[in-house]
Amino acid sequence: MHLVSDHIVEGREGPTFDQVYPTLPGVDLIDIKRFTQGQPWADFARMREEAPVMWHPMPRGGVGFWAATSFAGVKQINGDPKTFSSETGGILMALGPQETRHPTLFSASTNSMINLDGRPHREMRREHMPYFTASYIKTLRERVSGEVTRLLDTMAPLGKCDLVEKFSQRLPIFTLCEMLGVPPSDRERFIGWIHFLEMAQQVATEQAEQLAGGGEMSPQIAAFIELFNKNVAEMFEYGRHMIAKRRADPQPDLMSAIANAVVEGDQLPDPYLDGAWLLIVFAGNDTTRNSISGAMKLFTENPGEKARLQADGSLLTNAVHEITRMVSPVIYMRRTATADTEVEGQKIAAGEKVIMYYGAANRDPKMFTDPDRFDITRANAEKNIAFGHGPHICIGRMTAQLQLEEAYRQIFARFPDIRWTGDMDIAPNNFVHAVRRLEVEFTPERAAQAA
Known part of the structure; x- marks a missing residue:
C-alpha cells in the first residue's frame, strides 16, 4: 500500500x-493565539458576506490558501473528493518546515485514513465500520450511561469544579477505551x-518562530519539547504493543479491527497502523x-433553552445537533x-489549497x-456539517x-x-476548538437532597 507521506505536497x-x-x-x-478567545465568529460573518472564498496569505513566505466559509461552498468542496483531494496535501493547513516536524507524528498524521482518497479510503473505512454502526452504538449506550453516573458521583459533593478535568475529558476516554479494548x-x-x-x-x-528569528531556543521551550517527545513516543509505543497483541490474538474490539485490516489485498503497513492509532486517540476524544x-457554556448563556430541555427530555437529541452546530469543535479541514475548478464564483487552480471552515458554514x-441564536428546537439543526459531509463524514x-x-x-x-462560572481556558490551536478548563458551580447533591 502506498504511503501518503512519500508524495504529499505543500500546495x-x-x-x-x-x-x-x-x-x-x-x-x-x-495566529493560533487569537483562537484562545474562541473561534473568530465576527471574522467568519464578514467573510461569508464579503468574501465567501477568500485568498488568505501565509506568514514567512508560506503557501497561501482559499478560505471557504459559506455553507454551500463548504458542502460543495466536501462532497467532491475527486476535485478536492484529501490525499494530495493532507487535511492540515500546512505541512510545516521540515526541520520542525516530529518524524513519527508527521508520518502518522499523513499516513492515515482521513488523508486517503478513493478506494483505499473506502476499504479502510469499511474495516472500521462494525464499531460505528447504530447496532453497535446501542450495545455501548448502557456502559456509557454507567460511566456518566460514576463520573457525576465524583462531582456530586463538590459544588464547584473544572468540568473538563472531572468529566468532559474522562467520558470520551472511557468510551474510546471500551471500543478499543484498552x-x-x-x-x-x-x-x-x-x-x-x-x-x-x-x-x-514556537520552534518555527525561533528558527526564523535566528535566536536560540529558550530553556523552558527546550524542556517542554523534551517532555512532549517523551509522551508522544510513549503513546506510539503503547499503540504498537496493543496492535501486535491483537494481530497475534484478535478480540471483538476496534483495536483488532485496526490491527487486522486489509486494504488493497494487504494488511496495513506500520506507518498506517501508527496513523490509525493517532487518529483514533485524538479524533475519538x-x-x-x-x-x-461547549454545551455547558451555551446552556449557561441561554438559560431559557436549558429550562426547555429540563422540562422536556424528548428535545435532547435535537439539542445535541444544535450543540454540535454552535460549537463546531473541528475548526477546519483542508x-x-x-x-482548475470554481467555488462560489471564484476560480481555483489545480494544486491550490482550499480550507473549509466548518463553524463559519x-x-x-x-x-x-438567525444562526448565532442557540435554539434546541431548530428544525434543521441536524443539517449541520460539524462532522463533515460526503465520503469523509466523521465515522x-x-x-x-x-x-x-x-x-x-x-x-x-x-x-x-x-x-459555567465564566472562567475557562482555550488552547492556542486553530485546527480544533480545544477547551482545556471550564469551571462550573452547582448545589452539591447531598445539600440539594437535604433541602
Missing part, C-alpha cells in the same frame, strides 16, 4: 486566477497523551470532549484542488435562520451523539442549577 503558490472577492484586512486565521489500568495515560497532542501545533509554531464543555444565515459522529445525550440527560437531572 501551489497563488492565487493563480484573479480574485473575485477581496482579502479582508484584519482577518488572520493563522484495560482500565491503562486508561489514565490517555489524558496526558491527548494534552500533548493538542500542544503539537503550539510547539511547532477531542471533538466529544470539547462539545460537552483539501487540495486536483483540477454552520452559522451561515442562508442555511440557518464517529454517532458515538459523539450518544455521549452528549447521556451526559446531559444525567447532568441536568442531578445538578439542575449547574452553570
Whole structure:
C-alpha cells in the first residue's frame, strides 16, 4: 500500500486566477493565539458576506490558501473528493518546515485514513465500520450511561469544579477505551497523551518562530519539547504493543479491527497502523470532549433553552445537533484542488489549497435562520456539517451523539442549577476548538437532597 507521506505536497503558490472577492484586512486565521478567545465568529460573518472564498496569505513566505466559509461552498468542496483531494496535501493547513516536524507524528498524521482518497479510503473505512454502526452504538449506550453516573458521583459533593478535568475529558476516554479494548489500568495515560497532542501545533509554531528569528531556543521551550517527545513516543509505543497483541490474538474490539485490516489485498503497513492509532486517540476524544464543555457554556448563556430541555427530555437529541452546530469543535479541514475548478464564483487552480471552515458554514444565515441564536428546537439543526459531509463524514459522529445525550440527560437531572462560572481556558490551536478548563458551580447533591 502506498504511503501518503512519500508524495504529499505543500500546495501551489497563488492565487493563480484573479480574485473575485477581496482579502479582508484584519482577518488572520493563522495566529493560533487569537483562537484562545474562541473561534473568530465576527471574522467568519464578514467573510461569508464579503468574501465567501477568500485568498488568505501565509506568514514567512508560506503557501497561501482559499478560505471557504459559506455553507454551500463548504458542502460543495466536501462532497467532491475527486476535485478536492484529501490525499494530495493532507487535511492540515500546512505541512510545516521540515526541520520542525516530529518524524513519527508527521508520518502518522499523513499516513492515515482521513488523508486517503478513493478506494483505499473506502476499504479502510469499511474495516472500521462494525464499531460505528447504530447496532453497535446501542450495545455501548448502557456502559456509557454507567460511566456518566460514576463520573457525576465524583462531582456530586463538590459544588464547584473544572468540568473538563472531572468529566468532559474522562467520558470520551472511557468510551474510546471500551471500543478499543484498552484495560482500565491503562486508561489514565490517555489524558496526558491527548494534552500533548493538542500542544503539537503550539510547539511547532514556537520552534518555527525561533528558527526564523535566528535566536536560540529558550530553556523552558527546550524542556517542554523534551517532555512532549517523551509522551508522544510513549503513546506510539503503547499503540504498537496493543496492535501486535491483537494481530497475534484478535478480540471483538476496534483495536483488532485496526490491527487486522486489509486494504488493497494487504494488511496495513506500520506507518498506517501508527496513523490509525493517532487518529483514533485524538479524533475519538477531542471533538466529544470539547462539545460537552461547549454545551455547558451555551446552556449557561441561554438559560431559557436549558429550562426547555429540563422540562422536556424528548428535545435532547435535537439539542445535541444544535450543540454540535454552535460549537463546531473541528475548526477546519483542508483539501487540495486536483483540477482548475470554481467555488462560489471564484476560480481555483489545480494544486491550490482550499480550507473549509466548518463553524463559519454552520452559522451561515442562508442555511440557518438567525444562526448565532442557540435554539434546541431548530428544525434543521441536524443539517449541520460539524462532522463533515460526503465520503469523509466523521465515522464517529454517532458515538459523539450518544455521549452528549447521556451526559446531559444525567447532568441536568442531578445538578439542575449547574452553570459555567465564566472562567475557562482555550488552547492556542486553530485546527480544533480545544477547551482545556471550564469551571462550573452547582448545589452539591447531598445539600440539594437535604433541602
